[in-house]
Amino acid sequence: MIEEQQKELEDILAELAENLDITETQDKVIRQSYEAVGNFLAEDGSLLAQYDVEIWPQGSFNLGTIIKPVNEGDDLDIDLVCELKSKEKDWTQHDVKSNVGKRLKQSDLYRKMLDDEGRRCWTLLYRDNAQSTTDKYHMDILPSIVGGGYHTIVRDMFSAKELKESDFDKAAIRITDNKKDDYYISTFPATWLKSNPFGYAKWFELRQQQLKPITRTFANEDVKPLPNKRRLKTVLQRVVQLLKRHRDIMYNGRDDKNDKPISIIITTLAAEAYKGESNMVIAFRNVVNTMTDYIEEREINGRTIKYIANPVNKAENFADKWSENPQRQKNFYEWVNKLKHDMNLISGSKTRILLESNIKDSFGKDVTERTFSRLAEKTHKDRENGNLKMKTTGVLSAIGGTIVATNHNFYGSETDE
Amino acid sequence: MSKPLSLYTQADMLRRAYHGCEIKISRVCLTWRYNMHPSEWSQSYTVKIRYCRNNKGRWVPSTYINFPRLLPLAEGQNRLPHVYNHEAQEICLYDWREHEWDASMSIAETIVPWASEWLYNYEAWVMTGQWYGGGHYPESEIKKETDKEENK
Numbered sequence: 218m219i220e221e222q223q224k225e226l227e228d229i230l231a232e233l234a235e236n237l238d239i240t241e242t243q244d245k246v247i248r249q250s251y252e253a254v255g256n257f258l259a260e261d262g263s264l265l266a267q268y269d270v271e272i273w274p275q276g277s278f279n280l281g282t283i284i285k286p287v288n289e290g291d292d293l294d295i296d297l298v299c300e301l302k303s304k305e306k307d308w309t310q311h312d313v314k315s316n317v318g319k320r321l322k323q324s325d326l327y328r329k330m331l332d333d334e335g336r337r338c339w340t341l342l343y344r345d346n347a348q349s350t351t352d353k354y355h356m357d358i359l360p361s362i363v364g365g366g367y368h369t370i371v372r373d374m375f376s377a378k379e380l381k382e383s384d385f386d387k388a389a390i391r392i393t394d395n396k397k398d399d400y401y402i403s404t405f406p407a408t409w410l411k412s413n414p415f416g417y418a419k420w421f422e423l424r425q426q427q428l429k430p431i432t433r434t435f436a437n438e439d440v441k442p443l444p445n446k447r448r449l450k451t452v453l454q455r456v457v458q459l460l461k462r463h464r465d466i467m468y469n470g471r472d473d474k475n476d477k478p479i480s481i482i483i484t485t486l487a488a489e490a491y492k493g494e495s496n497m498v499i500a501f502r503n504v505v506n507t508m509t510d511y512i513e514e515r516e517i518n519g520r521t522i523k524y525i526a527n528p529v530n531k532a533e534n535f536a537d538k539w540s541e542n543p544q545r546q547k548n549f550y551e552w553v554n555k556l557k558h559d560m561n562l563i564s565g566s567k568t569r570i571l572l573e574s575n576i577k578d579s580f581g582k583d584v585t586e587r588t589f590s591r592l593a594e595k596t597h598k599d600r601e602n603g604n605l606k607m608k609t610t611g612v613l614s615a616i617g618g619t620i621v622a623t624n625h626n627f628y629g630s631e632t633d634e
Numbered sequence: 635m636s637k638p639l640s641l642y643t644q645a646d647m648l649r650r651a652y653h654g655c656e657i658k659i660s661r662v663c664l665t666w667r668y669n670m671h672p673s674e675w676s677q678s679y680t681v682k683i684r685y686c687r688n689n690k691g692r693w694v695p696s697t698y699i700n701f702p703r704l705l706p707l708a709e710g711q712n713r714l715p716h717v718y719n720h721e722a723q724e725i726c727l728y729d730w731r732e733h734e735w736d737a738s739m740s741i742a743e744t745i746v747p748w749a750s751e752w753l754y755n756y757e758a759w760v761m762t763g764q765w766y767g768g769g770h771y772p773e774s775e776i777k778k779e780t781d782k783e784e785n786k
Binding site: 219221222224225226566567568569570572573574586589590592593594596597600601605607609610611612613620621622623625626627628629 | 651652653670671672673674675676677679706715716717718725726727728729730731732734735742743744746747748750751752753754755757758760761762764765766767768769770771772
């Protein structure tokens, strides 16, 4: 792949990744939906009002790495944290979880949308009010307890330039888990399961390095949408989107798709492997080639297991399921091998038509066709605006070329003359 | 129309702009052949332009894709888009009804980049089945009318 080809491939992959973004409308609808939930939980008369309850997005929606599902009609998955700043002294995990559920069921709307109770979450299924089948989504609401002064802690964390694990740890929250022995017993959140979605988000932000930091504000209002991050995507966010999409295409329709590599592992390893490259093709290639280097091996109870540490809580192994379910480990390595293979196939494409076909096989037919049509539309627009140039080799581009392609109209007959 | 450029001027401009091109010139015709690719990833195409007088005595450039000899088609299509002659792979680059091209214009700066643009859009058409380059298709009725005009 010569340098000019690499540049063109970067434009193609950037356009592709942009086409994986959820639409602005979807983004808006989702924000409105979780704000509405947050308001309902916190409003006067709510049984949770006195605990200063708030809803915040976490996971890929918050990290800016969310992608459209492969199949139209498949659900978007939105992860939310439901924070209680305090609780009754005698409340157990079960009380926290069921009081959030109880409040949700007080709404005619949410009662109908509520899915079966999950292990740690309540899930709201957005169906009837979706504008089309492509607008289906569900929201996983994670009840949690945060310490006093939590907002100050998170705000300070987000303004920091560098952080130690112990700094991240201050932003940890406590969550409930109905499979835990003390679910009905323990009233001390300090002994409950720990989670740190905002610490993770900050860590991910720091990994994006060299790029303009994205400003985030945590305000005092009950629910404040984060600034719209669309179109401000960093190279790392785009790389993660491409990786997740490649995984989704690889596992689409497979029997073992429940054992496909999970997003948190992909995101963590990609962020570890990312070295601040500003070129997406180089970044992607580097991440693909080195991401497995960040998987550790640890001796636990006399067994060697794979360990992918949560960067903000090293005691948590994101790959903890691999030892009980070896298929997952196997699938992960299989996926990375296929990524390497596909990346080489793409870089080695002999023609642009074959390049498109190879990208299609890796990232999906519809999104690839949309990508190449959008690029062709841009080229056409550039020419109409007098910005299209041509190098003497014939290569067209809006930048770098000597011969300007003036306006004209392709003509021709539908039958031979 | 400004002053027409002579065959020799056209040939000279083509030669200077496109190194390694092949030019044949006679009193009545100019033939130019060149290998070009519309994007960094594209394969190389051989484009041939024949610049001769037509039967109405007008100087007209005809553009062909000489290589590959059989351009692949988009799925489900049986004919190339925007061509005068599918078999000969003679492509249509401008709307002659609108006098978008005349002999005062440099072939090197118009027809050649337009040919590259045709190739670019042809590739996108193979990939997606759609033509993104804009332009027109004559409806047969309109065409007969304008043909009559041309023949007057």
